[in-house]
Amino acid sequence: MIHASLKQLSQALAAKQISSVELSTLFLDRIERLNPQINALVTVDRERTLNAARAADARIAAGTAGPLTGIPIAQKDIFCAEGWRTTCGSKMLANFVSPYDATVIRKMEAEAGLVSLGKTNMDEFAMGSSNETSFFGPVRNPWDNARVPGGSSGGSAAAVAARLAPAATGTDTGGSIRQPAALCNLTGLKPTYGVVSRYGMIAFASSLDQAGPMAASAEDCALLLNTMAGFDERDSTSLDRPQEDYARDLDKPLAGLRIGLPKEFFGEGCDAEVMAAVRAAIAEYEKLGAQIVDVSLPNSHLSVPAYYVIAPAEASSNLSRFDGVRYGYRAPEYDSLDDMYMKSRAQGFGAEVKRRILIGTYVLSHGYYDAYYLQAQRIRRLIANDFVEAFKSCDVIMGPTSPSTAFKLGEKAADPVQMYLSDIYTIAVNLAGLPGMSVPCGFVGGLPVGLQLVGNYFAEAQLLNVAHRYQQATDWHQRRPAGIE
Amino acid sequence: MSLTLEQVQRIAHLARIEVSESEALTTQGHLNGIFELIEQMQAVDTRGVEPMAHAQDVSQRLRDDIVSEADRRAAFQAVAPETEAGLYLVPKVIE
Numbered sequence: 001m002i003h004a005s006l007k008q009l010s011q012a013l014a015a016k017q018i019s020s021v022e023l024s025t026l027f028l029d030r031i032e033r034l035n036p037q038i039n040a041l042v043t044v045d046r047e048r049t050l051n052a053a054r055a056a057d058a059r060i061a062a063g064t065a066g067p068l069t070g071i072p073i074a075q076k077d078i079f080c081a082e083g084w085r086t087t088c089g090s091k092m093l094a095n096f097v098s099p100y101d102a103t104v105i106r107k108m109e110a111e112a113g114l115v116s117l118g119k120t121n122m123d124e125f126a127m128g129s130s131n132e133t134s135f136f137g138p139v140r141n142p143w144d145n146a147r148v149p150g151g152s153s154g155g156s157a158a159a160v161a162a163r164l165a166p167a168a169t170g171t172d173t174g175g176s177i178r179q180p181a182a183l184c185n186l187t188g189l190k191p192t193y194g195v196v197s198r199y200g201m202i203a204f205a206s207s208l209d210q211a212g213p214m215a216a217s218a219e220d221c222a223l224l225l226n227t228m229a230g231f232d233e234r235d236s237t238s239l240d241r242p243q244e245d246y247a248r249d250l251d252k253p254l255a256g257l258r259i260g261l262p263k264e265f266f267g268e269g270c271d272a273e274v275m276a277a278v279r280a281a282i283a284e285y286e287k288l289g290a291q292i293v294d295v296s297l298p299n300s301h302l303s304v305p306a307y308y309v310i311a312p313a314e315a316s317s318n319l320s321r322f323d324g325v326r327y328g329y330r331a332p333e334y335d336s337l338d339d340m341y342m343k344s345r346a347q348g349f350g351a352e353v354k355r356r357i358l359i360g361t362y363v364l365s366h367g368y369y370d371a372y373y374l375q376a377q378r379i380r381r382l383i384a385n386d387f388v389e390a391f392k393s394c395d396v397i398m399g400p401t402s403p404s405t406a407f408k409l410g411e412k413a414a415d416p417v418q419m420y421l422s423d424i425y426t427i428a429v430n431l432a433g434l435p436g437m438s439v440p441c442g443f444v445g446g447l448p449v450g451l452q453l454v455g456n457y458f459a460e461a462q463l464l465n466v467a468h469r470y471q472q473a474t475d476w477h478q479r480r481p482a483g484i485e
Numbered sequence: 486m487s488l489t490l491e492q493v494q495r496i497a498h499l500a501r502i503e504v505s506e507s508e509a510l511t512t513q514g515h516l517n518g519i520f521e522l523i524e525q526m527q528a529v530d531t532r533g534v535e536p537m538a539h540a541q542d543v544s545q546r547l548r549d550d551i552v553s554e555a556d557r558r559a560a561f562q563a564v565a566p567e568t569e570a571g572l573y574l575v576p577k578v579i580e
Binding site for chain 2: 096097099100192193194207233236237239299301302304305306308309316320323324325326327328329330334335336337338339340341342343345346349354355357358359361362365371372374375376377378379380381382384415416417420432433434457
């Protein structure tokens with residue numbers, strides 16, 4: 001049962017082969033047994049979870065269940081959930097019990113009837129690519145406990161890879177769903193900016209942040225996105241569009257699909273064996289009837305520099321709310337209001353978060369705004385225009401998700417720039433606001449490799465179709481880490 | 486471009502983050518490494534390019550100016566470090 005797909009779990013629940021309470025208990029017991037080793041979850045509340053499972057069982061018995069009612073899921077600890085401790089991986093919020101639900105939580109729990117198993121570890125305020133910046137300690141990759149799971153949604157990725165949960169939520173500002181999915185052999189989807197509400201999702205860089213599903217397959221992701229997406233008047237950037245069934249095109253044949261390969265994603269900077277696995281996946285797509293088209297994203301090398309202006313600028317503004325007054329950490333000793341702010345923020349934030357706040361403060365400060373912030377926004381436009389041009393000749397863009405497989409804990413922790421470069425292939429997609437996925441496509445030295453798929457705006461259903469057909473033809477996504485029976 | 490120690494301390498003050506002398510030194514090294522990366526942008530001629538703030542060029546929605554939320558002050562203040570009589574307590578600002 002622990003390896004069952006969401007569709008299989010849904011059928012088993014509907015047929016009363018298993019109750020939600022039994023299924024939730026199965027995963028809660030696994031968390032109790034295995035989480036101390038990988039540190040994927042930071043908060044578990046058995047009673048709360050079982051109460052939700054009982055309510056789901058009642059809905060199933062009453063015939064008012066939706067397709068995912070009663071299925072357990074792990075929630076990234078960036079989503080406020082009423083009555084749950086919600087930390088965002090920070091000392092600043094280590095004791096914050098949310099008084100309200102994020103829209104994603106409300107839709108998944110109250111509307112769809114999914115059962116939250118707990119909150120997953122993450123890089124502090126989602127700032128990191130290895131999960132090492134968490135106040136609650138690093139997460140270990142189930143494929144090799146000496147290696148990182150990726151980040152920032154590293155706890156979600158490790159939880160699903162170790163089958164502590166059938167699926168999880170993640171958020172992606174510069175690659176935080178796709179890169180950990182790649183490093184832990186999962187399927188992860190970052191939707192088009194504006195498709196999933198950001199209300200109650202603790203803000204990092206508001207013009208880039210987007211939530212999405214992380215699971216074992218594209219089919220699972222499609223079912224989850226159906227519960228997450230939708231217009232929300234509480235998020236001013238939420239897009240008012242008709243509801244979609246993201247699973248509608250899963251089985252469409254791929255004959256005639258035009259796959260664009262940007263030459264910039266296939267140059268230097270990527271591990272040769274990772275590249276070989278990506279090329280083999282593309283060859284598999286050709287067998288499935290797709291055609292290869294050469295495209296170019298000439299400004300993509302500017303995406304990391306532009307991102308490290310825009311994201312910190314927005315973060316420095318968003319994180320100014322943490323001042324020790326209304327919620328969060330307050331320093332125990334201070335001698336004035338200003339001193340209380342300075343000490344609370346110095347003690348409550350970790351080193352990476354402080355670095356990004358300082359970068360953001362500087363690039364927005366008087367005399368530097370035009371040279372940095374406006375220049376970065378202009379480059380953002382150039383990067384987005386490159387994609388618009390590329391999609392004139394192809395339907396989907398492919399390349400590696402990450403330039404390497406999972407790296408060792410501590411390997412990049414001392415050098416922020418090296419860490420930032422682990423997102424060279426994912427960041428441009430956030431800047432452009434496009435949907436992107438990572439799909440398992442092979443192994444190097446026993447470690448998973450992810451294939452990145454980038455779609456045009458609102459092409460989630462098509463991306464899921466392209467991923468699903470590949471997963472019908474290959475079994476990479478079904479491989480399991482040693483010891484996860 | 487290279488940030489001086491004084492600039493690092495000034496930015497930290499603007500951001501209301503206390504930094505010690507030794508933290509400022511480490512931070513200076515890290516920030517200068519990051520700005521070296523960022524400086525690659527300066528080589529690009531972006532004259533005439535419209536800055537992009539959001540992926541979809543939508544304008545801000547406005548809602549009607551009506552009360553839509555219930556009063557949940559007690560629940561929201563329960564998570565505050567210090568409150569009294571519905572007010573947030575902070576150190577005295579004016580003598």
